Amino acid sequence: MPAPERRSERAHSAILDAVFDLCVERGYAKVTIEAIAARAAVGKPTIYRWWPSKGALALEALHVRIGHATDFPDTGDVAADxxxxxxSVSRLFAGDIGIIYRGVIAEAQGDPDLVEAVRATIIGPRAKQCGDRLAIAVERGELRPDVPLRTMCDLLYASLYQRMLLGAGEAHLLRVPEVVDLILDGLRPRT
Amino acid sequence: MPAPERRSERAHSAILDAVFDLCVERGYAKVTIEAIAARAAVGKPTIYRWWPSKGALALEALHVRIGHATDFPDTGDVAADxxxxxxSVSRLFAGDIGIIYRGVIAEAQGDPDLVEAVRATIIGPRAKQCGDRLAIAVERGELRPDVPLRTMCDLLYASLYQRMLLGAGEAHLLRVPEVVDLILDGLRPRT
Structure with a gap:
């Protein structure tokens, strides 16, 4: 018998895997807590002991799967970085991560607490990382100092969200490098 | 007795009013076709004769309510316009229109046909109007000629969608005039 702590760790990660895989297979809206419990071979009370709702559980599964995939390089060239x-983010949005994230955002439209949780779990920490990278670029004179860092982040990522939620398959859509360059054109110091 | 055509027109508009009002009262997800039929005093078959789904019906209700509220002025100054x-769009998104639009976008995350319908009914015609206004600005030398008009529209509106879907209540959010000015800074001709 493994120690209880070890068993609980395994159950935790089995649940996260189950919600992720089931959402990819069936679509977020069709996944129930019952199905997650069955797939993870745990009881429903175990799930509810750790997460208040399917949305909160899916958010943690997303966060874990995204991992370091959205970390920022620093090559010294903010546009290239x-x-x-x-x-990378665009590839995540177009893949399995996007399927679950779209489901969570959809559910959040009727649940303000879940919007708050999306911001706290997924958006906030990454906007902070982005802001840190942009701050270096401002210091180096690559970006104008008069626009709040969080504003710059919002402008950059808004079009990726728009594409994920409403744009799939549209032929006119910009490639990511062009979006970055166009937005940065407005954020460079006036010469 | 009114003529059948007249009666049918009244039923049509009663249904559109019903779906709109019910969504505002209960939230999009909680509104059923039954409730819409009851509120509009029509039978469910009447609704299904005209619309294939709640999503399609809500889209037409949205389109009718938005009406000319998103038309573009032409004062000769593209930034001011x-x-x-x-x-105006931001006010619509923050009000009753936004409640229903968020519900439709949420439902569309599990229904690619509804994403297509949102683009055809709501986004496409307005992006066309926006493109027409921007084309005049390009001709006048106010905007650079090398960025596709639809791309410019997408960049401008993406942040309004982001705010409607995920940003409610965030203090750091830009005011609309600042978003417009920042994006236009990247779209002006290089001098």
Whole structure:
């Protein structure tokens, strides 16, 4: 018999895997807590002991799967670094991560607490990382100092969200490097 | 007895009013076709004769309510005109229109046909109007000629969608005029 702590760790990660895989297989809206419990071979009370809702559980599964995939490089060229990082985000949005994230955002439209949780779990920490990278670029004179860092982040990522939620399949959509360059054009110091 | 055509027109508009009002009262997700039929005093078959789904019905109700509220002025100053138009859109998104639109977008995350319908009914015609206004600005030398008009529209509106879907209540959010000015800074001709 494994120690209880070890068993609980395994159950925790089995649940996160189950919600992720089931959402990819069936679509977020069709996944129930019952199905997650069955797939993870745990009881429903175990799930509810750790997470208040399917949305909160899916958010943690998303967060864990995203891992370091959205970390920022620092090559000294903010445009190149943003193009690389946002291309990674765009690939995540177009793949399995996007399927679950769209489901969570959809559910959040009727649940303000879940909007808050999305911001706290997924958006906030990454906006902080982005802001840290942009702050270095401002110091180096690559970006104008008069626009709040969080504003710059919002402008950059808004089009990726728009594409994930409403744009799939549209032929006119910009490639990520072009979005980055166009937005940065407005954020560079006036010469 | 009114003529059948007249009666049918009244039923049509009663149904559109019912779906709109019910969504505002209960939230989009909680509104059923039964409730819409009861509120509009029509039978469910009447609704299904005209609309294939709640999503399609809500989209038409949205389209009718938005009406000319998103039309573009042409004062000769593209920045001023965009600030005015996007401030109107932002007010719509923050009000009853936003409640229903968020519900439709949420439902569309599990229904690619509804994403397509949102683009065809709501986004497409307005992006066309926006593109027409921006084309005039390009001709006048106010905007650079090398960025596709639809791309410019997407960049401008993406942040309004982001705010409607995920940003409610955030203090750091830009005011609309600042968004317009920042994005236009990247879209002006290089001097």
């Amino acid at each position: 943003l193009r690389a990082q946002m291309a | 965009l600030r005015a138009q996007m401030a």
